[in-house]
Every structure is written in C-alpha cells, then in structure tokens.
Amino acid sequence: MSERELLSRITRDPTICHGKPVIRGLRYPVSTLLELLASGMTPEEILQDYPDLEMNDLRAALLYAARLSEVKHMIAR
Secondary structure, three states, rough: HHHHHHHHHHEEEEEEHHOOOOOOOOEEEEHHHHHHOOOOOOHHHHHHHOOOOOOOHHHHHHHHHHHHHHHHHHHHO
C-alpha cells in the first residue's frame, strides 16, 4: 500500500472525537493507537483487541506520526 493510500486512512471530522485524527472515520484516535504501541502492545495484540482495525491502519498511524514529526522539525528550525 502506498504512503498516499495509508495516509488516506487517517480522517478528521469535527463530529467524530472532537476532530482529532482517527482511523477510517472510526472512533479510534491515532494518538490512542500510538500510545498502545508505545506501551509495548504488539500490533497483533491490538488487532485482536480491536477487530475493526487492520494492520494497514496501524501502519497509517505510524506514518502519520512520522510525517507530523517532520513538519514539527521543519518549523523548529
């Protein structure tokens, strides 16, 4: 799946989770998935606990965070 396709899985809607970035319009904020990964949960464990999610959703969350950190880095210069 291309970067563009992965990033298209991240959506924002003011009526869902107060406009926070979420996965495919579902009520799974990107930040929550990143926190789960950072806590040591494996992708397989997350997918088992959240059957609506797919492996590409987790990849999308990581890519989104990577792109966001690049923007922040560029602004800080």
